[in-house]
Amino acid sequence: MTTSPLMPAWGVDHLPTLLAHCRRCGTYTFPSNAWGCRECGDDTLDKVPMPQTPRLRNFITVYGDVAPGLTSPVVVGEVEIAPGVVEEALIAVADESQLKLDMPMEAIGADSADTQRGLRFRPLKAQR
């Protein structure tokens, strides 16, 4: 995985510090190296892990080659990783048939056989 101080490619090693938590208003912001709280703009932010089991709020399949480095078809979901923080993320499933709305997810990293890099999500083992 390629990383740099300013542009980390999120991986499992980043999970303990994935989000920023605002000391002033308590809002969670993604990513943890954001330049300020997305709600109040304060810059006193603590790096924290996901405070809840991530949930899948929506998903689609992307068919076209719409982004560099993206191998299609690929399933993309909206995953709620903290209260009010819903991020687009790659979903590590073969197709949409394995997914249900609001199902709990877990974050996984890429292995050497994967063509996609960085952090992805898949259904929690108990849901599979």
Place this chain on the structure above:
Amino acid sequence: MSRLLQERAVHVVGIGMHPYQFPSETPYVHLGLTAVREALKDAGLQWPQVQAAFVGTAAIGMAAGRVMLRHLGSTGLSVTQVENASASGSSAFRLACQAVASGEHDVVLAVGVDKTGHARRASGSDGLSTLSPTSNLPVAKFALLARRYLRDGGLNIEALARVAVKNHGNASLNPYAQFRKPRTLEQVLASPKVAGELTVQQCCPRGEGAAAVIVASAAAIARLGLSRTRSPRVIASVSISEKLGRGDVPPIVQMVRDSSLAALEQAGIAASDLNMVELHDAFSIEEIVYGEAIGVSKPGEGAHDLARGDTAIGGRCAVNASGGLIGMGHPIGPTGVGQIAEITRQMRSEATGRQHPNTRLAMAHMIGLGSVAIAHVLQKTD
């Protein structure tokens, strides 16, 4: 701005276009000058009578305005370049209106011009990473929005595809449109899938082109002997950006709702008074959800209104009579200015072949990456 537009009337006195087209070797200067010269001729103005110019462009580069406009003569007018993503042209038009409404100038040009392929997005340079390479891609965002809308409304994919059928049909009647072929429901659905339920023919094309409008004060119309009845009045101009989401309404939809409501309040009218809307349908789902957010349709009724023909030319409120971004094209800089040109043409009853009857009150609504929203309301002048 609302007080300014009430105190000092701003009218659209001239419109001009270079047809939107697929990427070519044509220099942007030719595209832009074609539109500006057509607008000058349409208004009956000479270039030295234009006191300021706002140039909406996202992909050409620095200082495009003077490089282009000097070929009309070096009059020393004020030239300002405006970049606001898809809303660049709308923002240029808003600044032109402000320049007249404030009393600084009497006759001002707003021109949008762009070539495809050179724009860089700042979202890739903020020093932050996303979880997905699709995170800053509109097509994925709107495919997700489409999936949610269809699911919540119990609708099938035809509901989305009808937007493209209508807008390709409208564009086929528009000599300035990039696509000039009507499409059937079967053709739209059979075109290659891009993301979710969105097929290629439900997505706007990449392209280039230009659009120009000239705005003037009522005093200038009288002094210069321009046609008042061919010059719709701008009665509202609003610009906002996105807030954090609250509840189940996606932030971008809430932004459209807030901006259009503010524009309607500024104009002193209700959404039901609008009989024409030009809006940002880069993807089919946008027309339906933005139509509901603006108030053209009741919540959850957008797809049904479309199927009934309420938003077709000749319907209750024509949406994207130009063909919209899907059919007319979306060259970025020109798009918002082109919306104003279309509404003006319709209010003059000069939209041959695609004339919507009795266009009296119309909204031009654009969004831009980021996200920002610009809304204008125009009123026919009797």
